[in-house]
Amino acid sequence: MKSNGILKPFFRESWRLYVSSFTLHAVAGIIFACFPKVLGEFTDRLQAGELTMQDVAHYSLLLLAIGAGNAVIGGYGQYLVMYVGRWFEFITRRQLFAHFSELSERFYSQNGVGKMLSYFMNDVTNVRESISRGFNQMMASTLLLFSCIGAMIVSGIPLYLIAASVCPLVLIAWIVTRFGPAIRKRSLKVQESLGAMTEAAEEQFGGIRVTKKFAVERIMIARFGIYVDRIRDNQLSLVRLSSFFQALVPFLGAMSLMIALALGGYLAMTGTITLGNFVALMLYIRLLINPLEQIGNVINTVQRSSASLQRLDDLVAVQPDIVEAKDAVPASLEQGEVVIQGLTFLYPESSQPALREIDLVIKPGMTVGVVGRTGSGKTTLVKLLLRTYEPPIGTVRVGGKDIRELTLDSLRSQIAYVPQDGFLFSTTIRENIAFPKREAGQQEIEDAAKQARIYDNIIEFPDRFETKLGERGVTLSGGQRQRTSLARGLIKQAPVMILDDSVSAVDAVTETGILRTIQEERQGKTTIIIANRISALKHADLILVFEGGRIVQRGQHEQLLAEPGLYATLHAIQEEGSRHAAGH
Numbered sequence: 001m002k003s004n005g006i007l008k009p010f011f012r013e014s015w016r017l018y019v020s021s022f023t024l025h026a027v028a029g030i031i032f033a034c035f036p037k038v039l040g041e042f043t044d045r046l047q048a049g050e051l052t053m054q055d056v057a058h059y060s061l062l063l064l065a066i067g068a069g070n071a072v073i074g075g076y077g078q079y080l081v082m083y084v085g086r087w088f089e090f091i092t093r094r095q096l097f098a099h100f101s102e103l104s105e106r107f108y109s110q111n112g113v114g115k116m117l118s119y120f121m122n123d124v125t126n127v128r129e130s131i132s133r134g135f136n137q138m139m140a141s142t143l144l145l146f147s148c149i150g151a152m153i154v155s156g157i158p159l160y161l162i163a164a165s166v167c168p169l170v171l172i173a174w175i176v177t178r179f180g181p182a183i184r185k186r187s188l189k190v191q192e193s194l195g196a197m198t199e200a201a202e203e204q205f206g207g208i209r210v211t212k213k214f215a216v217e218r219i220m221i222a223r224f225g226i227y228v229d230r231i232r233d234n235q236l237s238l239v240r241l242s243s244f245f246q247a248l249v250p251f252l253g254a255m256s257l258m259i260a261l262a263l264g265g266y267l268a269m270t271g272t273i274t275l276g277n278f279v280a281l282m283l284y285i286r287l288l289i290n291p292l293e294q295i296g297n298v299i300n301t302v303q304r305s306s307a308s309l310q311r312l313d314d315l316v317a318v319q320p321d322i323v324e325a326k327d328a329v330p331a332s333l334e335q336g337e338v339v340i341q342g343l344t345f346l347y348p349e350s351s352q353p354a355l356r357e358i359d360l361v362i363k364p365g366m367t368v369g370v371v372g373r374t375g376s377g378k379t380t381l382v383k384l385l386l387r388t389y390e391p392p393i394g395t396v397r398v399g400g401k402d403i404r405e406l407t408l409d410s411l412r413s414q415i416a417y418v419p420q421d422g423f424l425f426s427t428t429i430r431e432n433i434a435f436p437k438r439e440a441g442q443q444e445i446e447d448a449a450k451q452a453r454i455y456d457n458i459i460e461f462p463d464r465f466e467t468k469l470g471e472r473g474v475t476l477s478g479g480q481r482q483r484t485s486l487a488r489g490l491i492k493q494a495p496v497m498i499l500d501d502s503v504s505a506v507d508a509v510t511e512t513g514i515l516r517t518i519q520e521e522r523q524g525k526t527t528i529i530i531a532n533r534i535s536a537l538k539h540a541d542l543i544l545v546f547e548g549g550r551i552v553q554r555g556q557h558e559q560l561l562a563e564p565g566l567y568a569t570l571h572a573i574q575e576e577g578s579r580h581a582a583g584h
């Protein structure tokens with residue numbers, strides 16, 4: 001699938017508005033271009049002594065009509081394009097977010113929140129500037145330019161005089177080709193450094209508590225200063241170039257004025273043109289300076305925006321790593337068993353496999369315990385079951401079908417995954433718990449909270465389930481956060497539930513209570529419990545011991561205790577620890 005970028009589909013939708021705006025600007029330009037012609041005519045008649053008071057009133061009204069006509073028609077044309085710009089921002093941000101949500105875990109782990117924010121804020125705004133204000137100014141200026149040249153010809157100003165006066169303007173084309181690419185390149189650098197700063201800011205704001213506890217504020221301020229300095233350097237380099245470029249355009253306008261004055265003045269003195277023609281010519285050239293300046297600005301803006309557009313186009317062209325097969329079928333985890341065969345998995349950026357030759361059958365309704373040293377591949381196995389990473393073809397089968405042939409939605413909606421650090425949103429506790437099941441009633445939410453042993457904590461808050469979490473609400477403790485996230489998993493009542501170290505921050509007694517309730521509630525459903533404490537797994541139907549990406553031991557608690565190996569060692573250490581603690 002080839003991406004069409006951001007602008008093509010947008011212009012396909014909005015071209016009618018652009019055409020309407022163009023027409024309105026053209027009419028406004030033509031009206032405004034009559035202004036010097038009227039003044040020129042007035043001057044000639046004044047000089048000839050033909051003017052009556054009635055004529056003066058007539059000319060005044062004519063000028064008023066020109067001003068008002070230009071303002072109303074041009075103003076409406078401007079409104080249309082500004083409206084298109086806001087519309088662009090709206091649909092592009094939605095499009096980016098939808099695209100962003102489609103991408104895979106690998107993309108999120110490589111691109112921080114800050115970087116994403118800079119796409120959504122700076123880049124979208126930059127492009128909008130070009131396609132609304134920039135387009136507007138360019139259109140108004142160009143049309144005024146041509147209207148003025150047309151009106152000069154109609155006014156009877158000799159062609160050679162017009163050509164000589166406007167020829168410095170031709171140089172603009174040369175300037176654009178000369179400076180454009182350099183401005184664009186420097187803008188790209190500015191955007192990249194802004195992205196890097198937002199990324200750093202996001203991380204440092206997030207980690208401010210750690211920074212303070214370690215008293216390393218100075219180091220962090222200095223580190224952040226590097227990003228800010230980089231922006232300043234890049235911005236100054238851009239500003240130097242664009243200011244020079246912008247200054248050149250009015251200079252060319254002044255050259256035009258000078259030629260018009262010298263040549264036009266000479267021709268008026270020798271009687272080749274009338275005084276009215278001379279006045280009109282000077283006014284026309286003066287009238288052209290503003291649009292010219294604006295064209296210079298716009299070209300500058302367009303160069304900056306094209307750097308942002310390139311970034312946005314690159315972003316929408318990123319393809320998700322995990323794509324649903326065209327003929328994908330819904331998963332059935334309720335009855336289907338999960339069969340893993342010869343699964344060896346290597347992360348794309350890694351040189352060492354995270355999982356090696358895993359063979360495993362999980363029958364529906366089983367409780368599987370998983371234990372192993374940190375980094376031994378336990379979470380990786382879960383990521384492959386959820387297909388946030390792609391397992392090699394034929395290695396993971398669900399209900400007889402390769403996991404890669406199943407629809408992503410059906411697979412993920414049938415698995416309730418509760419990670420160790422379940423992210424909670426800045427909304428109410430109720431909404432956080434009912435996150436996977438929006439239609440859940442109060443009773444269901446309370447039941448889930450009770451099963452996760454968080455109910456008693458929630459009802460102690462004045463607003464109970466309506467208590468807001470996050471920035472403008474209460475801050476939960478690590479254990480409370482884990483249990484709220486567990487309640488969110490439980491409410492899903494999915495055929496498969498995976499607890500990935502989900503209750504590690506609660507005390508052993510609460511943990512045992514929670515796991516007992518879960519086992520009772522989930523009779524007949526599959527539950528996979530990854531834990532460090534043997535006590536959390538010992539009732540499992542099958543316990544897997546991971547080491548270095550392999551399953552090195554498997555069986556039930558008693559059986560594993562009887563054989564020498566990591567399981568018995570872990571058990572002995574933990575037993576020793578709890579005896580020691582009890583002894584105190």
Ligand SMILES: Nc1ncnc2c1ncn2[C@@H]1O[C@H](COP(=O)(O)OP(=O)(O)OP(=O)(O)O)[C@@H](O)[C@H]1O
Nearest residue numbers: 109347349350354373374375376377378379380381
């Ligand atoms: N996104 C990733 N890209 C590259 N390597 C990764 C990625 N995620 C994990 N790894 C590596 O894969 C290996 C297994 O990691 P995994 O998270 O599965 O371990 P784990 O057993 O769940 O550990 P823990 O108990 O600490 O959660 C580790 O060596 C880890 O560094």
